[in-house]
Amino acid sequence: MLSFGWLLRSADPPGKPLGRRCRGTPPRMASRRMANIRLTAVAMLVCVGLSAAVVVAALRLPAVIAVSAWGRQTAAASIGRLLAGSATFDGPLSGMLVAVDPGHGGPDRGACHLPSGLVEKEINLDMAFRLERALKANGAQVFLTRRDDSFLSLDERARRANERGADVFVSLHVNRYPSPECFGAQTFYLPESLEGRRLALLIQEELRNVYPPNYRQALPGNYRVLRGTAMPAALVEIGFVTNATDRALMQQDDYREAVAAAIVRGIVRFVQGETVAGALAEPGTGPPSGAAGSAPSGVAGEGWG
Ligand SMILES: [Zn+2]
Numbered sequence: 001m002l003s004f005g006w007l008l009r010s011a012d013p014p015g016k017p018l019g020r021r022c023r024g025t026p027p028r029m030a031s032r033r034m035a036n037i038r039l040t041a042v043a044m045l046v047c048v049g050l051s052a053a054v055v056v057a058a059l060r061l062p063a064v065i066a067v068s069a070w071g072r073q074t075a076a077a078s079i080g081r082l083l084a085g086s087a088t089f090d091g092p093l094s095g096m097l098v099a100v101d102p103g104h105g106g107p108d109r110g111a112c113h114l115p116s117g118l119v120e121k122e123i124n125l126d127m128a129f130r131l132e133r134a135l136k137a138n139g140a141q142v143f144l145t146r147r148d149d150s151f152l153s154l155d156e157r158a159r160r161a162n163e164r165g166a167d168v169f170v171s172l173h174v175n176r177y178p179s180p181e182c183f184g185a186q187t188f189y190l191p192e193s194l195e196g197r198r199l200a201l202l203i204q205e206e207l208r209n210v211y212p213p214n215y216r217q218a219l220p221g222n223y224r225v226l227r228g229t230a231m232p233a234a235l236v237e238i239g240f241v242t243n244a245t246d247r248a249l250m251q252q253d254d255y256r257e258a259v260a261a262a263i264v265r266g267i268v269r270f271v272q273g274e275t276v277a278g279a280l281a282e283p284g285t286g287p288p289s290g291a292a293g294s295a296p297s298g299v300a301g302e303g304w305g
Contacts, residue, residue, distance in 0.1 A: 145161065204216065
């Protein structure tokens, strides 16, 4: 580090003769000249410091502009975090706070297939950590409603997301249905939420790409955990525990990673303002579910009402 201590030192050590240098210059003038030099140097240092601050601010400006394109509500929250110094700027989800809600927990196990060792609350939490990593890799900040095997009410999950001011809410679940033929990941949204619907449709499109035989469409679902949220929200069922193929998929590390990546891609497209081509304009009607046995509510036995 450079030392500027010389600026503070006297040019003329006390008691030392000025010598030849001062032969033609009165001591007071020499002292004043040195004082002026020191003053000028200090002013230069201040200017350098200010210039550095301006450069830093300019580098951050494009990120602020990009954030503003995401919409008024998102921009306000993001700029708030920027000012708080907690935002990152290295991905398409920079400045976003995503609330991830691993469904069930504690004594509430959710849907299970014990012979396969599949327990919904465990799958949901594992998926939440995978999703957290993938979201952070895209620049997002992430908040999990639970990080361990604890029970949370549906209202508490939504309340925590609201309290944090999350921009997007994603609840993770595993489905079950009386018919073992039902398969495929599926996304739900609040019937009255246009933005929730746009988010769910984009996520669902990405989920279908993970496993092309999956014909399922995003559907409206008046679920309590979604009703309590103040931001665009979607509920993702990553597969049916009652279907053998889905069970095999959900036991694979690669499938879980692919599902997490698909959800992230859906959120990125949502943030970038995309809509699913050909999607119906009105919420609540929902696109056709695609095939017989597509679990009308998709949540038999879940008890989210
Ligand atoms: Zn569930």
